[in-house]
Amino acid sequence: MNLLKNKAVQYTILAFVVALIPLLLDINRSTLTLWNMVIIYAIIAIGFNILLGYAGQISLGHAAFMGLGAYIAANLTGNLELPFLLSLVLSGLIPMVIGLILGLVALRLEGHYLAIATLGFGVAIQQVFKEWTAFTNGFSGVRADNPVIFGLEISEREHYFILGMIILLLLVLFAHYLLKSKTGRALLAMRDSEHAAQAMGVSLFKYKLIAFAASAFYAGIAGGLFMHLIRFTEPNAWGITLSLNLLAMVVIGGLATIGGSIIGAGFIVMVPEFIKDIEFLASIKSFATIFTGFAMIFVIMFFPHGIARIGTQIKIALLNRRNSRVDKGKGGAPNGRSKG
Amino acid sequence: MAVLKVDNLSISFGGLKAIDSLSFEVEEKAIYGLIGPNGAGKTTVFNCISRFYTPDEGDIIFNNDIDLQKYRVHDVVKVGLVRTFQNVELFKSMTVLENIIIGQHSNTKGGILAQGLYLPKVRKEEKRIREKALGIMDFLGIRGIEHYPVAGQPYGVMKLIEIGRALMTDPKLLLLDEPAAGMNSKETEALTDLIRRIRDEYDMTIVLVEHDMSLVxxxxxxxxxxxxxxxxxxxxxxxxxxxxxxxEAYLGEEASADA
Known part of the structure; x- marks a missing residue:
């Protein structure tokens, strides 16, 4: 029973149960494509949450890393004919190195300035995608094949969903353990108070770079998975819209939570689909975007810890109310504990 | 033996001399007070020692042969020097226990991959630092609140948590920046005891900046x-x-006129 309380075990069980749903139920291909997209966005959102939620560093250019991952995956499996899994790892590792460079920039900039600089980075990389035709084939785009793992070709969406779920699970577990140990504490400490973090021995240099590198790695992996799912990409997919959607996922889902990143990804991918089915809303142009914007404002105002923490937030609010009553009953002395 | 030797320290901000050729020595296992009126430069001295500021002139020698100016701000904790802050600087989104555990950051083993894979050695480290932190909480008399968020704690408890976090770094020298600020006289009395107990039981030297004369x-x-x-x-x-x-410095010209 105790094992079930372990978060890693919960994640694993949940992943396996959800991964099997498409095999048991008859779900059409386009819905399954969406489900796969949720997984892919969940991966990039977890990485982005390490950066924004834990390290407190903003980036408005992370679409570039995902795009980079996609193009690398296409080139490595297409032109170089590398095996899928090796190519997928590289489509994470190469953006990670570029993420380190962006991290170096972040060491010099804060807040608004960092947001502007990363926005510029995103725009610049997108431009590279448009111009560097040898790598990206420009606006004509590149194609990729179905992934082949140990001679097995994955062409069905159900199977791709299982593959994606396994990769998501591995990345979730890695992030979960990393964030609950030394690195996670150092990142949160850096976000809460840079001075105190430094005084405790946390190197801002090291941990800002780690945050950027990790988020770029997750983004690259997401890009690689996207490439083999959709099997086509062109430069317009990797612009500011995706970077802003990513921000919305993490804020709506919940900053500094892994579960929140996944919920946020689900929210941003699925909501436009639900809206499409409601006729009078679908007739309003770009209603999904408008809705996302309002959802973000609403969440920031009323649930600043995101959807994932609504339950906890209510519990804490109730607890505080009860405690303040108890304190009044005792007749004050809130510092009573301080006497050693 | 002098644990800390500040020699001819000077620093200016925009032409204003905040510290002017200051020298002092702190003996091992001493409780040493640095006092002065508002704006005298006490915290600036702390900021120089803990490497948040780089002095224009002078030397700060720790433990006889360690030239602190050769260390970066996040490295001084490794040689055994730690500070607290004037206005409690805790990590607000973390629990009390996590706040204290951070003190062992530099001594916690395990690389990024080892942590992500949660290898046995990382597990063992987590257990070790957790027990160490709980021991310190016992010493400070704040056991029982370890899993509460630090943000909701009363001010006096926050000050203790900050001291606990500093103790967690295994320091030889503890710099306390106005530990009694915002405390009533009863709490200050308890703090005086605590400071002595820290020196005796943890075997360290303490330098404190303080306004509260009874504590000093x-x-x-x-x-x-x-x-x-x-x-x-x-x-x-x-x-x-x-x-x-x-x-005269404290009471100004009025006092000298009276005298």
Missing amino acids: MNACERICVINFGAKIAEGTPAEIQDHPGVQ
């Missing part, structure tokens, strides 16, 4: 008084209380 006079064995960044007196609490220059 009761806890410190030696006191250095600075005004406008320069030393005006040094001695035992009794000597400092009788020093005419100190009274």
Whole structure:
């Protein structure tokens, strides 16, 4: 029973149960494509949450890393004919190195300035995608094949969903353990108070770079998975819209939570689909975007810890109310504990 | 033996000399007070020692042969020097226990991959630092709140958590920046006891900057008084209380006119 309380075990069980749903139920291909997209966005959102939620560093250019991952995956499996899994790892590792460079920039900039600089980075990389035709084939785009793992070709969406779920699970577990140990504490400490973090021995240099590198790695992996799912990409997919959607996922889902990143990804991918089915809303142009914007404002105002923490937030609010009553009953002395 | 030797320290901000050729020495296992009127430069001295500021001139020698200026701000904790902050600087989104555990950051083993894979050695480290932190919480008398968020704690408890976090770094020298600020007289009394107990049980040297005279006079064995960044007196609490220059610095011209 105790094992079930372990978060890693919960994640694993949940992943396996959800991964099997498409095999048991008859779900059409386009819905399954969406489900796969949720997984892919969940991966990039977890990485982005390490950066924004834990390290407190903003980036408005992370679409570039995902795009980079996609193009690398296409080139490595297409032109170089590398095996899928090796190519997928590289489509994470190469953006990670570029993420380190962006991290170096972040060491010099804060807040608004960092947001502007990363926005510029995103725009610049997108431009590279448009111009560097040898790598990206420009606006004509590149194609990729179905992934082949140990001679097995994955062409069905159900199977791709299982593959994606396994990769998501591995990345979730890695992030979960990393964030609950030394690195996670150092990142949160850096976000809460840079001075105190430094005084405790946390190197801002090291941990800002780690945050950027990790988020770029997750983004690259997401890009690689996207490439083999959709099997086509062109430069317009990797612009500011995706970077802003990513921000919305993490804020709506919940900053500094892994579960929140996944919920946020689900929210941003699925909501436009639900809206499409409601006729009078679908007739309003770009209603999904408008809705996302309002959802973000609403969440920031009323649930600043995101959807994932609504339950906890209510519990804490109730607890505080009860405690303040108890304190009044005792007749004050809130510092009573301080006497050693 | 001097644990800390500040020699001829000077620093200016925009032409204003915040510290002016300040020298003092702190003996091992001493409780040393650094006092002075508002704006005298006390916290600036702390900021120089803990490497948040780089002085224009002078040397800060720790433990006889460690030139602190060769260390970066996040490295001083590794040689055994740690500080607290004037306005409690805790990590607000973390629990009390996590706040204290951070103190062992530099001594916690395990690389990024080992942590992500949660290898047995990382597990063992987590257990070790957790038990160490709980021991410190026992010592400070704040056991029982370890899993509460630090943000909701009363001010006096936050101050203790910050001291706990500092103790967690296994320091040889502890710099306390106004530990009694915002405390009532009863809490200050308890703090005086605590400071002595920390020195005795953890076997360390303590330097404190403080406005609260009862704490300084009761806890410190030696006191250095600075005004406008320069030393005006040094001695035992009794000597400092009788020093005419100190009274003038604190009470200003009015006192000298009365005298």
